[in-house]
Amino acid sequence: MLEALDDAGEHITAEQVRQAALARLGTVSVQAVYDILGALTAAGLTRCLETPGHPARFEARVGDNHHHFICRACGRTIDIDCATGEAPCLTPSALPSGFTATEAEVTYWGTCSNCADPAAPVARASDSKKQEDLNARRTA
Ligand SMILES: [Zn+2]
Ligand SMILES: [Zn+2]
Numbered sequence: 001m002l003e004a005l006d007d008a009g010e011h012i013t014a015e016q017v018r019q020a021a022l023a024r025l026g027t028v029s030v031q032a033v034y035d036i037l038g039a040l041t042a043a044g045l046t047r048c049l050e051t052p053g054h055p056a057r058f059e060a061r062v063g064d065n066h067h068h069f070i071c072r073a074c075g076r077t078i079d080i081d082c083a084t085g086e087a088p089c090l091t092p093s094a095l096p097s098g099f100t101a102t103e104a105e106v107t108y109w110g111t112c113s114n115c116a117d118p119a120a121p122v123a124r125a126s127d128s129k130k131q132e133d134l135n136a137r138r139t140a
Helices: 001-010 014-025 028-040 122-139
Strands: 047-049 057-058 067-071 079-082 108-111
Touching: 001 014, 014 028, 028 057, 047 079
Parallel strands: 067 108
Antiparallel strands: 047 057, 067 079
């Protein structure tokens, strides 16, 4: 499972992890995928990105304090290297006494290159995504 995430090298949804695992293992239940991803995330081997309005995505790149750019239209998520390379890269201007910031997570929101293309309007991009999801469920 972790291998599937590593190979993907991207931020993939639980469904995409399941598809990759299916190719390797034959059969994998949706519940098993969620259980394993949950365990991997709890163990710090994967990172779970909760994106409002899109399915959570998982990645195997952990512990380097990198940030993310998320496309509002299709949910595509890419890594943005930390601006300073050190955690926390954003130092709060004021913290109550006794508080220590060890990490800062920045999410940039915008439009990816696919969705910015006028030939692929945002509405159509998300429609075809929904269709894909439906197909995935039907074959599940
Ligand atoms: Zn997009
Ligand atoms: Zn990432």
